Amino acid sequence: LEAVRSGRVSIDRLDASVLRILEAKARRGILPGAVAAPAAPDASVLNSSDHRALALSVARKAVTLQRDNAKLLPLAPTAKILVVEATSPTRSDVVDDQMASSLLEAVQRFAPSAVGSSSRDAVTAARTADVLILGTFDLAQSASQQKLAADFAASGKPVVMVSLRGPYDAPVAPELGTVLAAYGDRPV
Numbered sequence: 001l002e003a004v005r006s007g008r009v010s011i012d013r014l015d016a017s018v019l020r021i022l023e024a025k026a027r028r029g030i031l032p033g034a035v036a037a038p039a040a041p042d043a044s045v046l047n048s049s050d051h052r053a054l055a056l057s058v059a060r061k062a063v064t065l066q067r068d069n070a071k072l073l074p075l076a077p078t079a080k081i082l083v084v085e086a087t088s089p090t091r092s093d094v095v096d097d098q099m100a101s102s103l104l105e106a107v108q109r110f111a112p113s114a115v116g117s118s119s120r121d122a123v124t125a126a127r128t129a130d131v132l133i134l135g136t137f138d139l140a141q142s143a144s145q146q147k148l149a150a151d152f153a154a155s156g157k158p159v160v161m162v163s164l165r166g167p168y169d170a171p172v173a174p175e176l177g178t179v180l181a182a183y184g185d186r187p188v
Contacts, residue, residue, distance in 0.1 A: 081133060135161075152176070
């Protein structure tokens, strides 16, 4: 206001700036009574090979090694690997046929002989494995997952925990020396 009153900014310059802002708001439908003209989405880019490649690149870069005190990684693809993806009450039951995946499938890409087990049979199945991989979801909220992590640690076998949601599972299982955060359980 002072700039206009002193003449540093002309009324015409102020009006032009205000008009430009109002026109931008009107185009986006954020003025009372204004309706934005919807832009036609370009659906051809959805699920394109470029986007799938970008998603894979981002996912690979996002995986975080939180700790590897036991120096277990990388695992030998010929090791007898048992993969257990723990059940969790906080895990979504939504299934997307094109996106559904599992930790076991991901591990088998690198170690084809890896086998899976349910949480219920995991401790028994662990006896014949060289390495145990435990996929967790919100470990702090699941007593059954915490017990499984403790049982795996007590087995004396090398254990790799993979947090399949966020990076917050690592502090809940300090007895596990190798922890990765994958931030999801989708194929990418």
